[in-house]
Amino acid sequence: MELALANSRPYGADAVPIAGKLPTVDIRAALPHAAPTLGGLMRLLVSTYRLSRGPGRLMPVEFLQHRLWDRELMPGDRARFVGLAAQSLFHRTTCDYGWRAVADDKLIAQATLSAAGIAAVPEITGVAHPTRGLDGAAALRSIDDVVVFLRDPSQYPLVAKPIDGVFSVGVIHAVSVDPASDTIRGVTGATVPIPAVAARILDYRGGYLIQRALLPPTELGRVPGGRLCTVRVLVLLTDAGPVIHRAALKIPIRVNEADNYWREGNRLGAIDLATGEVTRVMTGKATSLRRDPIHPDTGCAIEGVTVPDWNDLRSLVTRAAPLFPGIRTQSWDVAITDHGPILLELNWGGDLYLHQIAHGAGVLDDAFCSHLRACGFQGRLPG
Known part of the structure; x- marks a missing residue:
């Protein structure tokens, strides 16, 4: 149920994501762009078929959604990109389904954090x-x-x-x-x-x-015109402790109620884990997927911006992650505010697509594969 205010940006029913449902992509429009880069339609079909049968189980429509025919934009090894089918399998392997209720219920999740003495919550x-x-x-x-x-x-x-x-x-x-x-x-x-x-x-x-409502810090808030940005942090809960695997900055545009990437026009920025710097910014999907370093509402550069209080954010997430031991693949949404990072919510597993789009590389790198093996995954993996 969407409670968009009157006159907010309209969207079709297909725009609203549904968990487990493949994305909607105009295949007819995408094929003329994709086929020539792979040597023709037949080679495209063979390539996408192999990926659908590979470790990432990437369906043809997801190949197009990620614009994987464009090696300049998406340079990562195609075999390491994850589709919804594999994502579901990986999350079921690494996460106890009973803990999903804890993550999905915002009152329970926040009560858990507060009881542990974590005050950085709304x-x-x-x-x-x-x-x-x-x-x-x-x-x-x-x-x-x-x-x-x-x-x-x-x-x-x-x-x-x-x-x-x-x-x-x-x-x-x-x-x-x-x-x-x-x-x-x-x-x-x-x-x-x-x-x-x-x-x-x-x-x-x-x-x-x-x-x-939370307010952004002055420097970062200037980029999207005073709007709040959040960071999606992918955390792997290992036997040695929590490990931050990837992070992406979610940036809203003026006409959108929230910063989620599925809302048309919002931006997604890859974050360098060591420095907190936004290294590349993406928007769109399939044929419209493109790199766009400038915010369309303000003209401010997004690429090159450093997320404020980055080390504090890292410490906050790694402190919170062990409180949810049944969720070994965690996706946290953290607001960047004028009072420092604030934990908004925890996602059970979470959408790996966001990190793949932001970074131009599949999540199935060696670290993620090791995490899956440690959690008991027996299937085929890259490498």
Whole structure:
């Protein structure tokens, strides 16, 4: 359920990702670009067939989605790129499915972090659910409760999201309330009546949590025009401790409610793990996938930017990761704020596609393969 504010950027139903569903790609448009680079259509078919049967189980549509025919843009070994089928298999090998409920439920995950003394989490100001609640947060049980809450100017800026939500679907990022028109104004500039927002929030069975919105640091915030950026961090929980495998900066554009890459126009930046520098920035998919180092709204360079408090972010993630021992492949979303890095959520396994697009290389490098073997994976791997 998407709770986009009125007048926000429209998108087709196919744009919203569904876990386990192959991406939608215009194959007819992509083939004329892909086939000549591999020596013709037949060789393209043979190549994609072999990849679909290889360790990464990359389906033909995923080959096109990654624009793997373009060796300049995607120089990594094709056999090391992972498709959804292999990703699912790898995550089931490295992660206990019972722990998925802990990661997916934002109230449980944040309570786990807070109980361990990790304070770098968002402030939850309200919980909209028939029975659930949280100490210090308003219990929003009815439409009237939510309406009264949303009419209070002191609650802004705020972010409301489904407790069990994924892909930022259903997220509301509101910056202010207008008592005269009884509307809230979203981060994209769109407005929507408060009663309508309250009704939609209460209509979601899984419940909503409402958080105090986080603000970006001045230097990084200038790049996307004052918007918050987050880092997706891939962590491998090994017997020797947590290891950060890859990281990517998610950068929103003005018309999008959130920074998730599936939202058209958002950017994804590869981060150098040693320095925190953004080394390349990507946008689009398939025929539209391209490198774009400049933010389209502000004209500011994204490539070459260093993520603020990078070492603190690394320390925060490696401190939090062992609290979830049943999830040995972890994907953390960490907000870059004016008060340092803040843990937003943990994903069970997570989407490996993001790191492959950002870095131009498949995740099945030697370190990831060793991780899979250590977790008991018996299948074929590269190398």
